[in-house]
Amino acid sequence: MTSHSVFERILDPSGRADPYPLFGELRHTPVARQEDGTYVVSTYREIVALLHDPRVSSDRRNLRSAAEAPDLTLSFIGLDPPEHDRLRRLTMRHFGPPHSPGMVDGLRPAMVSLTTALIDGIAGKRRADVVDEVAYPLPVAVICRLLGVPVEDEPRFHAWADQIIETLGPGEEDRAERERERQAVAHELKSYLAGLAEDRRRQPGEDLLSGFVTYRGPEGGMTPQEVVATAVLLLIAGHETTINLIANGMLTLLRHPDQLERLRAEPGLIVPAVEELLRYEPPVQLVSSRVALDDITIDGTTIPAGSPIVLALAAGSRDPAHTADPDRFDLCRARNEHLGFGGGVHYCFGAPLARLETQIVLAELVRRLRNPRLAADPPPYRPSPVLRGPRHLLIDYDGVEPA
Amino acid sequence: MKVVVDLTRCQGYGQCAFLAPDVFTMREEALLYDLDPGDERREHVLRAAAACPVQAIHLDWAATRHAAEQAGPPAPGKSDGRIVIVGASLAGARAAGVLRREGFAGSLTVIGDEPDQPYDRPPLSKQVLTGQVPPDHTMLPRLREVEAEWLWGTPATGLDVAGKRVRLADGREIGFDRVLLATGTRARSWPNEAEAALEGVHTLRTVADAARLRQALAAGPRRVLILGAGFTGSEIASVCRELDLPVTVVERGPAPLVGALGGVLGDVAAQLHREHGVDLRCHTTVTALEGDADGRLRGARLSDGSTVEADVAVVALGSIRNVEWLRDSGLAAGVWGVACDAGCRAVDSNGLVTDDVFVAGDIARFPHPLYQYQFMTLEHWGNAVAQAEIAAHNMISDQAHRWPHLSVPVFWSSQFGVNIKSVGVPTFADEVVITQGSVAERRFVAVYGYQGRVTAAVTFDQGLWLEFYQRLIEQAAPFPPRFRHVDQREAAEPVPARVPERLVATAGATVVVTGHDPAERRASLVQAPQS
Ligand SMILES: Cc1cc2nc3c(=O)[nH]c(=O)nc-3n(C[C@H](O)[C@H](O)[C@H](O)COP(=O)(O)OP(=O)(O)OC[C@H]3O[C@@H](n4cnc5c(N)ncnc54)[C@H](O)[C@@H]3O)c2cc1C
Numbered sequence: 001m002t003s004h005s006v007f008e009r010i011l012d013p014s015g016r017a018d019p020y021p022l023f024g025e026l027r028h029t030p031v032a033r034q035e036d037g038t039y040v041v042s043t044y045r046e047i048v049a050l051l052h053d054p055r056v057s058s059d060r061r062n063l064r065s066a067a068e069a070p071d072l073t074l075s076f077i078g079l080d081p082p083e084h085d086r087l088r089r090l091t092m093r094h095f096g097p098p099h100s101p102g103m104v105d106g107l108r109p110a111m112v113s114l115t116t117a118l119i120d121g122i123a124g125k126r127r128a129d130v131v132d133e134v135a136y137p138l139p140v141a142v143i144c145r146l147l148g149v150p151v152e153d154e155p156r157f158h159a160w161a162d163q164i165i166e167t168l169g170p171g172e173e174d175r176a177e178r179e180r181e182r183q184a185v186a187h188e189l190k191s192y193l194a195g196l197a198e199d200r201r202r203q204p205g206e207d208l209l210s211g212f213v214t215y216r217g218p219e220g221g222m223t224p225q226e227v228v229a230t231a232v233l234l235l236i237a238g239h240e241t242t243i244n245l246i247a248n249g250m251l252t253l254l255r256h257p258d259q260l261e262r263l264r265a266e267p268g269l270i271v272p273a274v275e276e277l278l279r280y281e282p283p284v285q286l287v288s289s290r291v292a293l294d295d296i297t298i299d300g301t302t303i304p305a306g307s308p309i310v311l312a313l314a315a316g317s318r319d320p321a322h323t324a325d326p327d328r329f330d331l332c333r334a335r336n337e338h339l340g341f342g343g344g345v346h347y348c349f350g351a352p353l354a355r356l357e358t359q360i361v362l363a364e365l366v367r368r369l370r371n372p373r374l375a376a377d378p379p380p381y382r383p384s385p386v387l388r389g390p391r392h393l394l395i396d397y398d399g400v401e402p403a
Numbered sequence: 404m405k406v407v408v409d410l411t412r413c414q415g416y417g418q419c420a421f422l423a424p425d426v427f428t429m430r431e432e433a434l435l436y437d438l439d440p441g442d443e444r445r446e447h448v449l450r451a452a453a454a455c456p457v458q459a460i461h462l463d464w465a466a467t468r469h470a471a472e473q474a475g476p477p478a479p480g481k482s483d484g485r486i487v488i489v490g491a492s493l494a495g496a497r498a499a500g501v502l503r504r505e506g507f508a509g510s511l512t513v514i515g516d517e518p519d520q521p522y523d524r525p526p527l528s529k530q531v532l533t534g535q536v537p538p539d540h541t542m543l544p545r546l547r548e549v550e551a552e553w554l555w556g557t558p559a560t561g562l563d564v565a566g567k568r569v570r571l572a573d574g575r576e577i578g579f580d581r582v583l584l585a586t587g588t589r590a591r592s593w594p595n596e597a598e599a600a601l602e603g604v605h606t607l608r609t610v611a612d613a614a615r616l617r618q619a620l621a622a623g624p625r626r627v628l629i630l631g632a633g634f635t636g637s638e639i640a641s642v643c644r645e646l647d648l649p650v651t652v653v654e655r656g657p658a659p660l661v662g663a664l665g666g667v668l669g670d671v672a673a674q675l676h677r678e679h680g681v682d683l684r685c686h687t688t689v690t691a692l693e694g695d696a697d698g699r700l701r702g703a704r705l706s707d708g709s710t711v712e713a714d715v716a717v718v719a720l721g722s723i724r725n726v727e728w729l730r731d732s733g734l735a736a737g738v739w740g741v742a743c744d745a746g747c748r749a750v751d752s753n754g755l756v757t758d759d760v761f762v763a764g765d766i767a768r769f770p771h772p773l774y775q776y777q778f779m780t781l782e783h784w785g786n787a788v789a790q791a792e793i794a795a796h797n798m799i800s801d802q803a804h805r806w807p808h809l810s811v812p813v814f815w816s817s818q819f820g821v822n823i824k825s826v827g828v829p830t831f832a833d834e835v836v837i838t839q840g841s842v843a844e845r846r847f848v849a850v851y852g853y854q855g856r857v858t859a860a861v862t863f864d865q866g867l868w869l870e871f872y873q874r875l876i877e878q879a880a881p882f883p884p885r886f887r888h889v890d891q892r893e894a895a896e897p898v899p900a901r902v903p904e905r906l907v908a909t910a911g912a913t914v915v916v917t918g919h920d921p922a923e924r925r926a927s928l929v930q931a932p933q934s
Contacts, residue, residue: 052870054839054888081890082840097420097429104421268446271453294886305887335458343456345867352421355454 007032007040007310011385017378019285019388020327023315031301038308039292039301042315044322044339046299050311051344055294058084058346062291064306075233078289081345088349090222091230094211095146096352104352107142111357114141115364116403123400127375130393134365135246139239139357146238146353147231148200148207153192160189161236165384186232193231197224208234234350242354244283244389249274249362251393252281252329254374259331263366270363273331274355278317278340280329285314285388287342313339314388370399404445404462405544406438406452407523411785411813412459414867415822419451419460427451428535431846431864432824433817435530438523439540462544480800483509487569487577489559490585490725491515493523493543493784494764494791498583500549501795511551512577514569516558517609525784527613528638529817533645534621538614559586562732564751564760581759581798584729584741584749585791588722588765588782593630598692603700605717607635619715620646627651628703628713630689632659634816636719637672641818644679651682651711653689653703656903664825664861666901667835668849671842671863675819692716722782724766734760737928740768740780745807747794752914752928761798763790769808773876774831774858783814811873815866821845824866827859827876834897836883839890840865848872851900852882 006025009015015022023042026032030043041047050056059080076087093099118137122128140154149157167182197213204210212227222230253260253273263269290309295302303309317338318326341348348354365372375394382391406426408419415432426444427436440448452460486502488495491513499513515521522541530536554571561570562584568576590606593599603624605616620627620643627643629636632654643650656662658669659676676683688706695701702712726736734757735742735750741762742750747769749760762769764787770776793808800806815824832851840847840863848868851859856879860872875884883897918924 049870049874052868054868054871054890055886057889082844082892085846085890097417097424101420101424101428105424268449271450275453293888336453337456337458341456347416347456351454352418355422355450 005032005034007034007038010312013381013383013385016381016383016385016388019314019385020318023312023318026312026315027319030299031303033301038310039303040310040312041298042312042319043299044316044319047311047313047316047339048343049298050290050296050309051342051346053296055292055296056309057291057293058289060289060291062293062306063308064304075229076349077233077237077346084345086219087222087226087230088345090215090217090219090226091208091212091234091349093215093217094208095349100211103146104356107146107353108356108360110145111138111142111360112364114138115361119364119368119400120403126398127394127396130250130365130395131243131247131390132392134361135243135250135393136239138246138361139242139354142353142357143235143238146208147234148205148209149193149196149235156192157189157235160185161240164189164236165240165382165387189232189235190228193228193235194224197227197231237348238350238353240387241283241348241350242357244387245274245277245354245358246361247390247393248281248283248388249277249358250365250395251374251377251379251390252277253362253366254372254395255377256329259329260366262331263363267363267367269331270359270366272333272336274358274362275336275338275340276329276331276333277358279323279333279336279338280318282314282317282338282340283387283389284340284342284348285312286386287311287313288386311342313342368401368403369395369397370401372397404440404442404448405542406436406440406448407461407544408434408436409459409461409785409788410434410525410815411783411788412457413455413815414457414869415864416456418454418456422454423447423451430817430820432822432866433820434822435526435535435817437530437536437540438526439536439542480804481580482506482799484580485510485578486512486581486583486798487579488513488583488585489562489569489728490583490587490764490766491517491553491555492521492585492587492764494585494587494787494794495583496521496543496549497788497791498585498763498795498798499551501792502799503549503551505796505799507795507799509580511549512554512579513551514554514557514559514571514577516556518556519610520553520555522610523784524608527610528607528635529642531613532617532620532639532642534617538610538617541610541613559728562729562734562760564732564734564757567759579759581761583761583763583791583794583798584766585762585764585787586725586728586766587787588724590718591720591723593692593718593720595692598694599718600698601692601694601700602698603713603715604692605715607639607717607719608722616715616717620648624648624713624715626711626713626715628653628689628711628716629719630716631719631721632656632672632676632683632685633662633719633721634660634818636717637676638816638818639717639719640676640681641679641820644681644819649680649682651684651713652676653684653687653705653711655686655688657685659683659685661901662830662903664829665832665835665851665903667898668829668861669901671845675821675845679819722765724780726766735928736766739778740766742768742778745770745772745809746797746805747790747808748797753926761794763787763794771812771828772807772809773811773879774828777831779828781812781814783812785813786810811876813869813873821863822866823861823863824869825859825861826869826873827851827857829859829861829900830902831858832900832902834882835900836895836897838884838895839868839888839892841892850875850882850884852897855882856880857882857884 010022026042032040076084163185167178200210201213288310292303341351379390417429419427420429426440521543558572590608626649629652659672661669689703691704729736743762747761749757765782768780789810797805834852846864849861857875914926
């Protein structure tokens with residue numbers, strides 16, 4: 001056996017079911033240099049500092065060894081201000097306040113009826129897969145509706161999105177190779193979305209794509225390439241994370257039957273419960289795309305300019321120096337400040353949507369499932385260490401309450 | 404239900420505006436909200452509070468950040484006895500809450516001259532004037548768990564330090580073991596009393612002032628005249644433009660906000676005013692307010708010989724510290740405030756630190772180690788809160804467990820749709836440099852330096868980066884900061900900060916020293932004439 005670093009062990013899919021002891025070990029070295037020159041940061045304070053540090057770039061083209069083929073149509077997640085800010089503002093204008101304040105909340109009735117239908121769909125059975133039958137279809141349907149993607153095209157996304165996610169990873173080793181694979185898949189998705197955008201340009205509707213293609217303001221609008229890049233980002237980020245949040249959430253609740261009972265008795269607790277899930281079992285475990293633009297000294301270690309930085313959000317949210325009793329799942333944790341959605345200018349764009357979807361689905365599952373229990377614990381996991389979640393989550397139950 | 408957002412913490416993530424859009428609204432980074440939303444909004448507000456990434460939304464005013472960070476057994480000290488707090492607003496009320504939270508079990512009396520329970524002032528010049536929030540919606544969240552005797556509408560008239568008593572206007576005397584002075588400031592009114600009494604002439608400090616001014620603005624005056632372009636004057640001008648009212652701002656200095664931010668950002672502020680249609684007159688003063696036969700304001704004469712016709716005028720010429728009641732107390736209290744040490748203990752006129760008299764908020768004048776121990780008064784919300792917490796803690800802790808008030812000053816203002824935020828002391832500077840963003844777009848970070856180190860940073864709609872600059876200030880990092888970072892656009896060369904002289908040489912002495920040997924040397928205050 002070669003001695004693998006803690007971080008390498010975290011990346012190893014065999015440990016995916018419970019990475020938290022390893023994250024604990026990782027925190028012993030808040031800023032840990034890896035053999036490939038990556039710096040992994042794992043303590044809350046240091047992560048927050050770097051999330052707000054203008055010397056940290058999200059644009060991989062700033063890597064010392066910028067081996068990646070430059071993707072000229074980057075989405076705002078991979079850009080720095082001012083381009084990031086401009087694109088994100090142009091996107092936000094159609095998604096939330098101040099220009100579209102009611103957008104997300106307006107989706108609530110649709111989310112509720114979709115959820116009802118999905119849970120009705122498992123009512124005749126005694127066993128279901130929470131991932132395939134609930135956690136996956138809802139966010140996909142919601143993001144499709146939001147963007148203006150026809151629902152019948154949805155299965156094609158499943159494949160595309162999955163393939164793209166599988167190529168995301170923090171290591172530098174085979175990054176170029178993975179990047180090539182990803183570009184190939186992304187290409188198909190992009191041509192599809194470009195076609196849709198073209199339709200909307202001719203015949204705009206109420207959806208985001210229509211907003212993207214039609215809006216022109218003082219700072220201009222989005223170029224056709226930007227429209228596609230943004231749509232790809234929202235489509236993928238907009239559901240892959242939520243699936244995991246819902247599945248991790250149900251899994252965690254089923255592992256804590258007392259808390260589940262409490263939630264059943266006090267449905268309003270779903271709000272703090274989702275925040276606690278974001279802290280305790282976050283869908284985004286690592287942010288693996290950052291680059292030091294300059295030498296950055298933090299916690300006594302200097303990260304040289306041009307080095308890749310990985311922020312271990314999942315480790316930070318369970319840092320005992322920040323949160324008391326961090327390994328306890330506590331539905332009612334007060335003043336829960338977590339890194340579940342990151343922080344700084346790249347704070348998760350879709351957070352309001354993810355919160356609402358997860359609150360609605362988990363509340364309904366808890367309310368309607370009679371005596372739910374895990375059929376297998378731990379469940380099988382998807383391989384990605386970045387977006388971590390069960391591939392399937394089989395549960396048994398005695399029945400389903402009427403809606 | 405009562406809500407208050409710690410806007411010094413708010414970073415503009417906007418999650419609350421998504422989750423409770425009828426309570427919280429954001430323009431760029433500027434958050435405005437209703438402090439007293441109806442109970443039917445409760446669920447939405449709870450959702451918003453839970454989702455705030457920096458947990459800046461408080462429904463329970465006594466629960467503060469400090470507590471979470473300082474968890475542990477209560478500090479050894481004096482948890483009984485009698486404590487009196489004079490001044491029942493932001494600092495006073497917060498201190499009361501912290502005292503109880505930290506385990507003070509003795510008797511607690513809070514004395515305030517205002518008729519009602521504590522309210523929040525920053526919204527008065529913002530969402531209250533626009534009409535977005537009614538004036539009576541700015542009450543701070545109820546201090547339900549703060550068990551104290553609250554004496555509303557009861558001005559204190561004197562402090563007997565030796566006899567340990569506070570004298571009240573109604574003749575009563577309240578004894579104490581320890582006392583906290585938190586009487587804040589009041590608006591400086593127009594010096595000519597007859598002119599100040601004209602109908603249509605306003606100042607803005609209290610909720611009653613705000614209600615009157617709101618009414619006057621809502622009535623659709625032909626023109627509003629604002630005297631002074633500090634933060635309050637600028638915010639009121641911004642509201643007027645939002646209400647589509649013609650407004651003239653008269654400012655003695657070269658530009659708005661120069662006193663707080665220096666001339667470089669002052670010029671940006673001047674552009675902001677003008678872009679939004681404010682008739683801004685700098686290097687100009689009002690020489691007289693003029694009324695009609697019915698005693699109503701008609702206009703004003705200016706130092707450049709011109710006149711302005713206006714039926715509403717707002718005097719926004721700064722504030723006066725409420726220290727007159729301390730005149731015979733022997734404390735170092737004067738127009739500059741009440742001097743105290745970094746632990747909020749009041750200093751007497753000999754410069755000796757007292758043991759049981761504490762000061763917090765807008766009246767406190769304290770030495771800040773980061774700024775060469777210079778004494779400063781900060782009239783900011785965040786300072787009042789932080790200082791109240793330190794003072795309350797120290798009041799019930801013994802010497803070994805007291806905390807210094809070392810927090811880096813933070814404040815915010817929102818005007819003309821821009822959120823202005825500041826850390827450090829921008830006037831403690833000789834140079835300033837734009838590090839991030841673009842002045843032309845009104846989104847940037849300005850960093851201030853004094854003799855080669857970073858002393859402050861101000862952002863226009865770029866608040867997310869402030870945390871980084873705050874650390875530079877705390878570490879006394881070299882100025883100008885020279886590193887590669889994102890959004891580096893302007894030629895990053897420092898320019899003179901053009902801040903006003905900090906130490907204004909005054910003609911009149913403040914103390915005289917008498918006596919020869921150490922046992923008899925004494926300083927006594929020279930009372931400044933009342934202004
Ligand atoms: C219109 C306005 C807008 C503002 N906006 C901002 C902003 O955007 N950002 C920011 O950081 N800060 C802002 N501030 C400043 C902030 O509100 C103050 O820093 C804060 O209120 C100070 O709190 P304090 O408790 O020290 O003093 P105060 O709030 O002034 O309270 C002192 C209290 O003591 C009472 N009192 C006075 N004398 C006596 C006596 N003899 N006996 C009994 N009671 C007495 C007073 O009536 C008052 O109730 C604003 C202030 C105003 C007026």
